[in-house]
Amino acid sequence: MITIEEISRARTRLHGKHVVTPMLEYDRINDSLGGRVLFKPENLQRTGSFKFRGAFNKIASLDDGQRKKGVVTFSSGNHAQGVAAAAKTFGIPATVVMPEDAPILKRENTRRLGADVVLYDRHVGDRKAIAEEIAARTGAILVPPYDDEMVIAGQGTIGLEVVDQLDAINARADVLLCPVGGGGLIAGVSTALKALQPHIEIYCVEPEGFDDTRISLERGERTSNRAGSRSICDAIVTEIPGEITFPINRRNLAGGFAVSDADVVEAVRQLFQIAKLVVEPGGAVGFAALLAGRIDLQGRTAVVVLSGGNVDLEFFKLEIA
């Protein structure tokens, strides 16, 4: 059971090690939506996504004996970079199991951070099994992408910062929108907010066809995505909600929304042109939900977590006209 106290400990561990990302607001976006949008841009975080927070907290919470054997993980990219950078901070080895078709930028960045990258074929291999085999063989500690209390607590530090930053500008938020893959980010953030600002309605946002958390919340049980879907949101195309994250999210969330690739492209475009931020498709789904009118913002205030910015430049040439 993850608690606000565990998230506070994570904040203490992270102090001076991560970027306290700002809270950003844009007149033109507020004007066009008729309310107030406060962005939490985790694309500006170390390694370009929120993942550094959870990975660092997990590694920091190990004792020296555990830590020195190194860490291993599996990830399509953002968590890989977060783990690699956190391991580098501690001077310990990291091994990352990545799909062969992960974005080149994410693969290169992971290697550049000193991690040993093991590629596998997403359509036949089981990345978790490969990582667990490496852990068993080398003694390395597994740093799961979301189903881990220390990882969730690290991501939850975003919630503490949001509360402080709302307070600093004397604002009261009505809703928070957050991208969801396995659900670790929103599990941490929602735990912090439900403890400190329980009136804020928290919604998960997922790509159409990968809205397993939305559907699972409606059904009250963990449900897999239907097979064969495609999405440009490579960072959050997980198959089923996490075993640890789902019970937390079921307790804390008001519901969920699904957005189309076209919604996401428009969100990425506006974030580029108006907000001057490079946000990856999976990182922009929360804003996409607002642009697509999933919530009426008239006279209300939304916090929108932008979870990452690790997108190849090529994307802007291909996707955005």
Place this chain on the structure above:
Amino acid sequence: MITIEEISRARTRLHGKHVVTPMLEYDRINDSLGGRVLFKPENLQRTGSFKFRGAFNKIASLDDGQRKKGVVTFSSGNHAQGVAAAAKTFGIPATVVMPEDAPILKRENTRRLGADVVLYDRHVGDRKAIAEEIAARTGAILVPPYDDEMVIAGQGTIGLEVVDQLDAINARADVLLCPVGGGGLIAGVSTALKALQPHIEIYCVEPEGFDDTRISLERGERTSNRAGSRSICDAIVTEIPGEITFPINRRNLAGGFAVSDADVVEAVRQLFQIAKLVVEPGGAVGFAALLAGRIDLQGRTAVVVLSGGNVDLEFFKLEIA
């Protein structure tokens, strides 16, 4: 004579009206340059550039009788948007004289902010004369882009924030690099820093062929650019240093650097891919100077002002391979 007290008054006027832009740092950039680079991203400022600060301070410093007749200015784009947004905040009319070939994004944004845009042909018209004629006819107050003490004081608030933010992370800066067009931004910033952190060496950075401030500093007198140059840095292609700004900059600056279009494209690319920031060419020249090796950063700390982000998406398709 602009003073640190006048800049402090500007900060009081701006309080709650502008974005206190964060100070951002990236491991990968530090690693590749062998030192520490602290970015001050004014692309995240209201209207996408630092210009809002000076325009707001100028308008706020007028008395009600002066202010109600509105304001007029001339600008290729960023100052136009800054003045339009500041005037809108006060509910007064704004007229902006812009070149016909200003980037479409800047022209559209200025109109969207409620300003009356008057276009002129840059190769034959005199924008300052057109603006002065409008001021004389309507009673509107001219808000000059740089040669004005209240405008300079507003831009100088960036210097105060830099000092606070260095203090917050317990960092000591050795140098500051800042884009220069007419010299208002660096005149304000350098006045603040020379009062509070006089050991910091301050350098102006300009595009090759438009390095009039660098040359003027060397010669000790205001010198125009040679005719016929071209640059992708539309925001800072001014012809000659300002009458008010140059004496300030001559007193405060350690020198200047010129960078090529190729240097700037590489800076914009790295800011996109690593920093996750959309920075316009003219806003990225300070970082371009570092990448081009104009200063050896080994073991040192540089503050780099990123002055704006108002670049058409099209630029990324055309310029960056």
